[in-house]
Amino acid sequence: MSWRLLLIPLLMLLQWAGGASAHQAGNSYLAIASDAQRLSVQAEFPVKDLPELLQLPDRQRSPDREQVEALAPALAKLIADSLQIEAEGVVAALTFEAQRLVLRNDGLYVSQRLVAPPLPADSASLVLRYPFFSEDKPVARAFVKLSANGRETSAVFDARHATQRLALREMSAAELFSSYAREGTLHIWSGPDHLLFLLCLLLPGLSLAGRGPRPLAVHALQVVTAFTVAHSLTLAAAALDWIVLPEKLVEAGIAASIVIAALLVLRSRDPTHQWKLALGFGLIHGMGFANGLRELGLSSDNFIGTLLAFNVGVEFGQIAVVMVAGLLLYPLLRSVPSIDRLQRGGAWVNLVLASVWLVERVVG
Numbered sequence: 001m002s003w004r005l006l007l008i009p010l011l012m013l014l015q016w017a018g019g020a021s022a023h024q025a026g027n028s029y030l031a032i033a034s035d036a037q038r039l040s041v042q043a044e045f046p047v048k049d050l051p052e053l054l055q056l057p058d059r060q061r062s063p064d065r066e067q068v069e070a071l072a073p074a075l076a077k078l079i080a081d082s083l084q085i086e087a088e089g090v091v092a093a094l095t096f097e098a099q100r101l102v103l104r105n106d107g108l109y110v111s112q113r114l115v116a117p118p119l120p121a122d123s124a125s126l127v128l129r130y131p132f133f134s135e136d137k138p139v140a141r142a143f144v145k146l147s148a149n150g151r152e153t154s155a156v157f158d159a160r161h162a163t164q165r166l167a168l169r170e171m172s173a174a175e176l177f178s179s180y181a182r183e184g185t186l187h188i189w190s191g192p193d194h195l196l197f198l199l200c201l202l203l204p205g206l207s208l209a210g211r212g213p214r215p216l217a218v219h220a221l222q223v224v225t226a227f228t229v230a231h232s233l234t235l236a237a238a239a240l241d242w243i244v245l246p247e248k249l250v251e252a253g254i255a256a257s258i259v260i261a262a263l264l265v266l267r268s269r270d271p272t273h274q275w276k277l278a279l280g281f282g283l284i285h286g287m288g289f290a291n292g293l294r295e296l297g298l299s300s301d302n303f304i305g306t307l308l309a310f311n312v313g314v315e316f317g318q319i320a321v322v323m324v325a326g327l328l329l330y331p332l333l334r335s336v337p338s339i340d341r342l343q344r345g346g347a348w349v350n351l352v353l354a355s356v357w358l359v360e361r362v363v364g
Helices: 002-022 047-053 065-070 072-082 173-190 192-211 213-239 247-267 274-296 303-332 336-363
Strands: 028-034 039-046 084-087 095-104 107-116 125-129 142-148 151-157 163-167
Touching: 028 125, 039 047, 039 072, 039 095, 047 072, 047 107, 065 072, 065 095, 072 095, 072 107, 142 163, 151 163, 173 192, 173 274, 173 303, 192 213, 192 247, 192 274, 192 303, 192 336, 213 274, 213 303, 247 274, 247 336, 274 303, 303 336
Parallel strands: 028 142
Antiparallel strands: 028 039, 039 107, 084 125, 095 107, 125 163, 142 151
8 A cells, every 4th residue: 555655745746747837937038239329128028928927817818919919018117117237337228119929939929129228338248137037927038139349148047047247348357357356345345244244253363362463363364264265165156056045045044144153252252163163154155145146247258257256356355344343453452351342242243133134034
């Protein structure tokens, strides 16, 4: 009887898989052309996906040609409100121009052309945010082609890569490196959770101030190096999709790492093992950095260079913060009571803030 019982969950799984494939979402296509006169966008979606995309009352039946024509304003508004094309900080204001039906190998598509004023003349790249990947807007993949300045660039978007950066012109390696290094620095400076975790790990090392600045600097170097090694590994692995974890889980894990680090500081001021904590929890923070890199747009032309430059920028940003914090706090490290107050106060600030973040990220 036991082997027959095993057939039950197997049949249920097959039934679920069959139902899922029957409702598999279609692909979409995006053709972007940029010249000195205007920016034009040709967006194509499967007609059968329109009920879900537009949240229509009847989502089980594909609209006919007349209904597709009637849905043109609603689809144009969805595209203009959701699709974001940005160059040099300027977001293109898309307006509807025309609609037609296109027959592809996998079915009938509705194709809309939208236009916008020309991009800034000195633009080197554009960031494309394509948000049509969710349960209520079921687009499996998007094939994108950009034509600008006599060159064409292609990319494939999916739920893991819904934001990408496409080059408008040839960029030198130095220009690309500088751009992403700057973005990495700005990202770490705008992410207080990563910085608070690092500073919390450095709190026990303040006890070494009585021996002079050298032991304090060595301790900081150990912690920062361990954190760098750890988050560099998972930043690369997550950006390359070797590790895939839900963003909510990663963000909650980052908040939890700060809570644990703060509790350990309140329990013990021994700086010996802080680098090990940096090495362990730094793996979680690296996946958070990867999410930040995706938000900025991954370069389709030089992925590895993009990854390296972003990471270098992150390192520069965190080292700068540690140095500034050290210069500000060192004059206060004159006695054991003042060091103790700084350690306890810093740990409590980290604990309270991280606890709030943890609740928000778990419940929200």
